[in-house]
Amino acid sequence: MKKLNLKVLIFLIIIASSLSSCEQKVKEKRKVERETLDVAHPVIAQTDQGKYSEPTWQIVDEFYDAISANNTKMVSDMLATKFPVNFQPKNKIRPLDAVIRTADNLQLAKLFIDGGANMEDKKDEFILGASEHKRLAILKYLVEKGAKFKNNGAFNKAGFYHFYDGAKYLLMSGANPNIGDVSGKLWVFHEAVRKSDYTVLNALRLTKDDLEFNDCDGKTALIIAIKTNNIEMVKYLLKKGVDRNKPETFDCGDDIYYGKLPIEFAKENNFKEMVELLK
Template sequence: VCPCTPFSYILIINLAFTRSRLNSAQLLSVDFRSRLKFKMHPSSINQEARETLALLLPSFACGCVENNDFVSLQEILQQMDVNVGNYDGFTAIHHACQNGKFDMVKYLMSKGATTQLRNRFDCTPFKHSNRHFNIIKILKLKGATITLAPLRIAMDLIKAVKTADYQLLRAWYLAGVNMDYGDYNGRTALHTAVRNKDPYMVTILLEYGAVPLVKDIWGRTALDEARINNLSSILKLFHPRFTDKHHPAAQ
């Protein structure tokens, strides 16, 4: 069937909608790749089909990422910019980061994928890395930065403390965020850990660089909370670094 006919036009669209149901074996098959390459050949399709295909290619690319199909992805990237996103603004590297595809992330970066593009939900690939520590490390090494507002980060940190989500805390730490960001009331993750009387969580936060001297809107620090509630096990963690007035950290 000639790719410029209405039938092929529909076939291209149908293929895009069914891409998520294709398994790895189908995506890797020579037959699938040859048909895909044939339909994408610029000289074989008219302008209308070419424009439609340009809109669909990012979804094809994301499907290849999810299925670890480097061969088909390479062919697709010959026809599109690696930084073009789908209808939600998700680029191939957004999907690679979200799904923990470390080798895909490295490959896409070698092809010029940027880590600072935001999708429709205002998230960069870095934000979608979630708990994939190896991906977070390589993105940070390549200069990626968190672009979320401090308040949103603070809310995530506090939620992680409340739910004892140590993996999420570590992900934020590896991303290089300030662990002392405060919520609407200026209360930090460490305020929350002290309020929960959780010495282990306090220990983790201290290791990640949090300090108990940040004041909330009422002028109270996490150290104050520990003293007021006589939390000796937590006060021991703060002493002498944050309790000795002559210690640099307490000044």
């Protein structure tokens, strides 16, 4: 009987020891898990060097949504607490590009331009973006900050996208009007005729072919001036050497069609002085 009790006692001791060992292992495992969570990548946190860890995709989406909403305050707050100004997310356009596509919000753009974003090798591209999306305030500020624009086609980019004010600013700041897609230059030329903008006309370096250019609606610069009864512009263009006998020319594809002569428009509208000039 004593032997039986001794065996039972030994068995109970072994069971208790095993349970204690298992409990200790569970505690150690939980401790490791807690420590792992503590050192896992946080949503965002500043280090001693003042830098941020890489934002989660949720923060990235939140940041770009704030830009799309043109929410300057939210973007500013996130740059200060969650989103590194130099961070470039995968599969996303650059933050400043997103700003340019959204609005001409100079205050928002300055958060990146003046906030430490690494953009020295990208300023030319931002200039082209501002020219395309008609962001005059941002365009001017990029030029002030030293972005190159004279020989990268920015002027013609602005003209191509019918951004007259931007094209004029770049032209008068020294942009070469003959670099890039010169259809932009030709659009600016006709707009300058409509606006009687002699400052632009004199800066465009117009060739003979430029002066004779006709748009898809058949109009030459001379016909535009006649139709708007702009006698001074007619005189200016004739002095530049435009062909007074070039008719409306519809040339937007394979076939070319011709319409009225410049003098016919003047006669139809009883512009007698113009008729005399065009004879």
